[in-house]
Structures are given as structure tokens and as C-alpha cells.
Amino acid sequence: MDKEMIRRCTEAMNEGRMSRRKWLQLMLASGLSMSTISAMLANTGVLVGRADAATPLRVFNVPKFTGFVYFELAKAGGEKACKELGAQQIYIGTTTADVEGQVHVLQNIVPQRPDCIVIAALDINAPVPTLKQARRRGAIVVTFDADVAPAGRDLFINMAPFDVQARAMLESALANAPDGGKAIWIAPTPTVANFISQKKAIDDLIAKDPKFKSIQFVDTLYANDDADKSYSIGTSAMQAHPDLKLFISGSGISTPAINKAIQDTDRVGKVFATGFALPSTMKTYLSSGTCKQYALWSPYKYGYMATYFAILLKSGKIKNAEGVAVDVPTIGSRTIEEGSVADLSSMLFFSKGHDDFDTATPMT
Structure with missing residues (x-):
């Protein structure tokens, strides 16, 4: 030849x-x-890190649960990264937000000797022993959307620094209720890492920035990333707190569900639910004025970046070290920071007329 x-x-x-x-x-x-x-x-292409160079790297993508459009978009982004770098993606997970179920999925993956595991964790600690076992067998573990304890992973791809996430949610809260007011924080459970960090960052920002001092949290409720439960606790909370003004949540399932509860109980314009959500779930509420603004990033780019980093780490093309910069196609240069964290940093604001990924307003 x-x-x-x-x-x-x-x-x-x-x-x-x-x-x-x-x-x-x-x-x-x-x-x-x-x-x-x-x-x-x-x-x-990818320098395959094992003897059988003809076999592509296998990336196991484990979402919090399957069937939700957010993780389906992240899956598509991961598939794109795999195609570009010559790897193979295996998408597997439970159909509901089940911590024990996610651990069981991981336990079934480990004997298959995965090259990479890209996971959105349901619990900060529960998956760690199994992920540590996978790493001992040579797997690269990259978390995204929700982290695990550092011992269980190589790298965490965050959607943005937590102070940026906090500002995006609080800016959206004031866009809905300019005078602030009493608020309730909605999280899946007490042990999902990103929600813990988001709420801490929100509390810190309220404490130090006078712009947000008018927002006063009166409770934290847990909805397990379940639409029905979110609707139910939202309805009950509005009954328990007649002067409530805001629900704020980083859950893309809870935010639209509580907007529906607001609409169904004739509280439009009196109470607002905002934070993070998907455009496909919120257009109705933006159109009706039930919600005036919320925030998000591109799940597609998020899954792409997490998978891209995982493959490059496994293939030896980059080192997992503070200060290492990677030029991620369509996203830009992203740097590994202290604690083995890299940020997508592509926050968007959604409002009426700017209600999809193409027309949303970039956060500055």
C-alpha cells in the first residue's frame, strides 16, 4: 500500500x-x-490505552435515570464525542431516581472492565466504593451534573462554578419577583452533591450581595426529581405559606412541575417557580406568564464535554493536573482547576421570546 x-x-x-x-x-x-x-x-485519533488497539475505548454513560430529555441530550453529546474520537458509548441506567439501583448498575459494569465511566450521580457517597473498584481496574471516572466524593472519580465536569450557578438562579428569581420575598429551596434529596453546593453558594451570595438580600428562604423540601412529588409538595407549601413568593430549584423536573401547581391553583403572578429547567418543559409557562425567566446550559454540550475529557484522559492525550487546558470543539478552552474540576461555563437565561437554546440570552 x-x-x-x-x-x-x-x-x-x-x-x-x-x-x-x-x-x-x-x-x-x-x-x-x-x-x-x-x-x-x-x-x-485516540491513542487506545490497551494492547488490543483495534478495539475502541468503551465509555459507559450512566445518567441519574433514563428517559428524561436532559440526559437524552447529554447522551447525544456523549455519542458525538465518541464518534469524533473513535470510542464506543454504552448508555445504561435505571428508569427512576434510585440510588441503590444506580449502584447496582455500576456493580454490573465493573466486571466488564470499562475504559471510562461518565456518570451523573444520585448520591455523593453511595457510588464511591464501586467507582473506586472500577478505577483500580483501570477505568477513568468522570462525573457531571452531580459529583461524588473525590475518592470515587478522576474529574468532575461542573456546569459552571457554583457561585455562577447561584447568581443565575437568584437573577432569575428577581426577574420573576423584583421585590424578592419568602422562598423555598427544592432539592431531590439531602445527599445530591450539586444541590448541596448550589444552596451553599446561594446562601453565601445572599449574605454578601445586597442585591439579593430581599430573598428569604423559609424552608427546604425534597422531591426526589419526581414530577408528581414536586407538584404535591409545591401545592402543600403554598397552602402552608400563604405569603410565599418563590420556589427556587436546580431540578429540571421540579421547576416545571411546580409551575404547573402554581397554574392549577390560580396563583399565577403571586408565586413563581424558577431556577434551572429545560426549554421543552417550560415554553407553556413562559408564554402564560407563570414564569418570567429561568436558566440552564446546553445538556448536549455538557455530555459532549464530559465524554471528551474522559476519552482524552484514558487515551493519555491529557494529564489530570491543575492548570491543564483543553481546547474542546464548539465549546472553547477549558482548564482543569484545583480538585480536578473543569467547568462547562455556558449559562443561558430563558424568557418569553427567548425560549430555546438558539435564542436564549447568554449570561454575562
């Missing part, structure tokens, strides 16, 4: 028109040495 044919085959592999296995077979048949082939892989 001449150089031009090698070039064409390599181009076909990079564009997905030829499998990596077929490409490797052709390169070996052409008489190239394994060292030469490895060097070519390092320059054109």
Missing part, C-alpha cells in the same frame, strides 16, 4: 467511513510497524 492509499484510508477512518478495526488490518497488511501505527493513531 503506497503513502497516498494510507492517507486515504486514514482519512476514511477519521470521517467514520471506515472502522478502526478495518483500518488497523489494512495498516498491518501494508507492512507498517505497530510503533508507526501507534504514532499515526496519536496524531489522527
